[in-house]
Amino acid sequence: MKSMFRPAPLALTIAATLTAGWANTAWSEEKSEPASKASVVGHYADLAHANYEDALITARALDEATDRLIANPTQENLQAAKQAWLAARVPYQQTEVFRFGNSIVDDWEGQLNAWPLDEGLIDYVKGNDYQHELGNAGATANIIGSSKINVGGESLDVAKLSPELLADLNEVGGSEANVATGYHAVEFLLWGQDLHGFDAGAGERPVTDYAAGSDCTNGNCERRGDYLDAVTDLLISDLKWMVAQWAPGNEGNYRDQLTSADANEGVQKMLFGMGSLSLGELAGERMKVALEANSYEDEHDCFSDNTHNSHYYNGQGIRNIYTGTYRRADGSLVTGPSLSDLVEQINPELDARLNAQLDATMTSLGAMQARAESSQNPMPFDMMIAPGNAEGTEIVNSAIMKLVEQTGSIEQAARELGIEALSPDDAGHTF
Amino acid sequence: MQQLTRLVGVSALALSSALAMTASASDTSLEARKRWHQAIYQGYQSLETEAEDFSQAASTYCSDPTPDARQAVEQDWLAAFLAWQQVRFVDFGPVEHNNLSWQFQFWPDPKNIVARKAGYLLKSDDQIDKDLIKASGVAVQGFPMTEYLLFDEPLNSGANALPTAKTCRLLTAVAHHIETNSEQLSHQWRSLRDHYLANDQYRDSTIRAGMAALEILEERRLAQPMGLRGTGKRSAYAADAWRSGTSLRTIEATIRGLKQHFLPGLSVLLTEAEQSQLARQIAAQFDEVLDNFPTLHRPIDALLSDDKAFAELQGLYMDVSQLATLVNDQAASTLGVVRGFNSSDGD
Numbered sequence: 172m173k174s175m176f177r178p179a180p181l182a183l184t185i186a187a188t189l190t191a192g193w194a195n196t197a198w199s200e201e202k203s204e205p206a207s208k209a210s211v212v213g214h215y216a217d218l219a220h221a222n223y224e225d226a227l228i229t230a231r232a233l234d235e236a237t238d239r240l241i242a243n244p245t246q247e248n249l250q251a252a253k254q255a256w257l258a259a260r261v262p263y264q265q266t267e268v269f270r271f272g273n274s275i276v277d278d279w280e281g282q283l284n285a286w287p288l289d290e291g292l293i294d295y296v297k298g299n300d301y302q303h304e305l306g307n308a309g310a311t312a313n314i315i316g317s318s319k320i321n322v323g324g325e326s327l328d329v330a331k332l333s334p335e336l337l338a339d340l341n342e343v344g345g346s347e348a349n350v351a352t353g354y355h356a357v358e359f360l361l362w363g364q365d366l367h368g369f370d371a372g373a374g375e376r377p378v379t380d381y382a383a384g385s386d387c388t389n390g391n392c393e394r395r396g397d398y399l400d401a402v403t404d405l406l407i408s409d410l411k412w413m414v415a416q417w418a419p420g421n422e423g424n425y426r427d428q429l430t431s432a433d434a435n436e437g438v439q440k441m442l443f444g445m446g447s448l449s450l451g452e453l454a455g456e457r458m459k460v461a462l463e464a465n466s467y468e469d470e471h472d473c474f475s476d477n478t479h480n481s482h483y484y485n486g487q488g489i490r491n492i493y494t495g496t497y498r499r500a501d502g503s504l505v506t507g508p509s510l511s512d513l514v515e516q517i518n519p520e521l522d523a524r525l526n527a528q529l530d531a532t533m534t535s536l537g538a539m540q541a542r543a544e545s546s547q548n549p550m551p552f553d554m555m556i557a558p559g560n561a562e563g564t565e566i567v568n569s570a571i572m573k574l575v576e577q578t579g580s581i582e583q584a585a586r587e588l589g590i591e592a593l594s595p596d597d598a599g600h601t602f
Numbered sequence: 603m604q605q606l607t608r609l610v611g612v613s614a615l616a617l618s619s620a621l622a623m624t625a626s627a628s629d630t631s632l633e634a635r636k637r638w639h640q641a642i643y644q645g646y647q648s649l650e651t652e653a654e655d656f657s658q659a660a661s662t663y664c665s666d667p668t669p670d671a672r673q674a675v676e677q678d679w680l681a682a683f684l685a686w687q688q689v690r691f692v693d694f695g696p697v698e699h700n701n702l703s704w705q706f707q708f709w710p711d712p713k714n715i716v717a718r719k720a721g722y723l724l725k726s727d728d729q730i731d732k733d734l735i736k737a738s739g740v741a742v743q744g745f746p747m748t749e750y751l752l753f754d755e756p757l758n759s760g761a762n763a764l765p766t767a768k769t770c771r772l773l774t775a776v777a778h779h780i781e782t783n784s785e786q787l788s789h790q791w792r793s794l795r796d797h798y799l800a801n802d803q804y805r806d807s808t809i810r811a812g813m814a815a816l817e818i819l820e821e822r823r824l825a826q827p828m829g830l831r832g833t834g835k836r837s838a839y840a841a842d843a844w845r846s847g848t849s850l851r852t853i854e855a856t857i858r859g860l861k862q863h864f865l866p867g868l869s870v871l872l873t874e875a876e877q878s879q880l881a882r883q884i885a886a887q888f889d890e891v892l893d894n895f896p897t898l899h900r901p902i903d904a905l906l907s908d909d910k911a912f913a914e915l916q917g918l919y920m921d922v923s924q925l926a927t928l929v930n931d932q933a934a935s936t937l938g939v940v941r942g943f944n945s946s947d948g949d
Contacts, residue, residue, distance in 0.1 A: 305839040
């Protein structure tokens with residue numbers, strides 16, 4: 172089943188070849204003006220804008236594909252919707268590097284990408300293999316199967332499924348695992364639960380879960396379609412809002428604030444985002460925990476088995492910020508003054524080292540991606556982390572080590588650029 | 603959007619230090635490192651002793667499961683777990699090898715992986731022995747698993763309740779694994795001595811370890827279950843050791859451990875930097891925090907569900923925050939220690 176949904180390997184190969192060509196040419200070498208902190212922060216906003224625009228463009232394609240699926244639930248339309256979801260993840264995962272440090276993104280992203288989720292909140296779940304978050308009263312609420320749900324003593328009317336209702340249901344009952352919206356909700360609605368554990372195979376939701384009348388499997392097909400329609404619409408309105416925050420010429424938007432503030436603050440946010448995603452989040456939370464506990468509950472894209480690509484494009488996002496380059500969804504390249512230019516001005520050796528480390532990370536993540544998608548015995552991430560899988564452990568550990576190494580150089584770059592503290596904003600510290 | 607974050611045993615090494623040390627600062631740093639090495643060694647030795655007792659008590663109980671033996675193994679479990687809490691702040695050196703730190707305590711565990719792994723092992727036909735424990739991942743290998751076997755209510759009211767043979771085999775095998783790891787940790791720390799004393803970088807590593815422990819204590823171990831961050835929901839499951847009702851005792855032990863094994867070295871550095879006033883303030887604040895005990899020795903769910911008890915918990919939280927400010931802001935900036943990326947970054 173998996174092999175049908177793989178992104179074309181050829182396109183990936185070409186992208187990788189192009190990448191090798193442009194990465195080592197710093198933008199400022201071709202321009203007369205040397206990069207300054209202010210110009211680097213300005214270009215950072217350009218990168219964010221282009222990246223969120225791509226997330227929006229690909230989400231629109233996903234929305235159209237799911238609309239076709241709902242109107243005409245055929246196997247082909249289900250596959251096309253899955254392909255569109257996979258394509259939409261490519262730009263979105265690259266934007267995750269903007270989360271840490273920019274609280275406007277961090278406060279917003281839960282509605283789009285929260286994880287892990289207790290999918291029993293949304294729809295039916297099967298088997299005693301469903302493990303939800305401890306103490307989550309909404310873990311089996313099944314919104315699709317109910318007109319009213321009761322979460323922790325609170326009764327909620329869910330008869331009419333709208334984007335607004337789903338947004339309100341996010342984190343219902345105070346549990347972060349109650350994710351009613353975003354990419355992973357859509358993923359669950361397209362793939363269904365992965366009941367294979369450490370074995371080969373992803374979720375296998377039948378297309379007849381969207382069929383009309385007596386062909387409908389597992390009940391509530393019309394409401395399932397309504398849910399999918401509402402949740403994809405919400406994704407688009409959320410992404411539109413974020414694109415506007417980074418758009419040039421919008422007085423008072425986030426970009427305006429960021430680029431008018433002290434440039435050191437912007438540089439601090441850039442480095443903090445790179446380091447936090449590298450170490451605590453990607454190497455730690457998303458890989459090491461899953462590996463060391465042999466826990467497929469900690470697999471990021473657990474329904475689709477697309478975790479390797481989520482990791483790969485997270486890594487790419489980190490590299491984008493340092494090199495000031497972003498390969499858009501249409502293949503065009505965004506370039507401009509970069510952190511790499513700034514570091515090169517003061518310590519060329521460090522700049523060369525960090526660039527090499529970022530490349531090495533992408534090589535490791537690329538090896539993970541290739542192994543997960545290989546035509547012979549593919550080994551997706553949930554198989555790599557199985558107990559006793561020496562080859563899988565090696566692949567995951569190698570990526571972790573590369574991320575740890577690059578974080579050391581990011582810290583050094585911060586010091587040399589005069590960034591005193593790498594503390595994040597106090598987002599979430601409510602006391 | 604803050605989500606639960608597991609504490610990750612990966613750390614980026616500070617690769618270079620721009621600080622040019624004066625001779626006297628170096629001497630002081632050496633003196634501080636001597637104290638730290640010795641104090642942490644004592645902490646590790648105590649963990650080794652307590653883990654040995656726990657492993658022994660588990661075997662005794664399983665060979666003759668009397669109520670007294672059960673009480674003894676529960677007490678010895680707690681003593682060993684609290685000995686670990688005292689040295690839990692050390693996040694560098696041998697405890698990093700082989701994820702020893704995670705092996706001792708995989709936490710937090712919002713998805714209840716510990717229970718899931720136990721269920722799997724108790725059901726499988728595999729012989730439960732030390733090799734199986736070795737191969738079973740960090741959720742199986744430490745204190746949370748033994749806590750689950752001894753204290754989990756659903757387990758202990760079901761068919762697999764202790765002292766069922768297979769559950770007993772799992773308990774004794776994991777207790778033995780903890781014992782072996784404790785011995786190894788204590789020996790390796792002793793062997794690290796010359797290297798630790800010869801390398802001035804350990805000054806900052808050790809200070810950062812104390813800083814990170816206080817940050818984790820304040821944010822993850824208190825604010826998170828208290829509902830002061832994230833979604834604002836109070837949840838005992840976000841705390842340490844909720845099954846045995848000892849969450850607050852673990853917090854007390856961590857504070858005691860920092861006072862005993864971390865503060866003396868820090869005080870040497872502060873005094874040398876003519877900040878003995880700050881050193882005294884920090885020492886006094888440790889006592890302020892500890893004054894909350896033993897009054898707060900209650901299961902955390904009881905403290906979260908009762909407003910009067912919750913107010914006491916808030917008092918502790920305020921005292922811990924104050925301590926974290928003194929150490930992580932004031933002392934760290936005085937000593938020129940910059941917070942780097944750490945494992946609790948991320949969401």
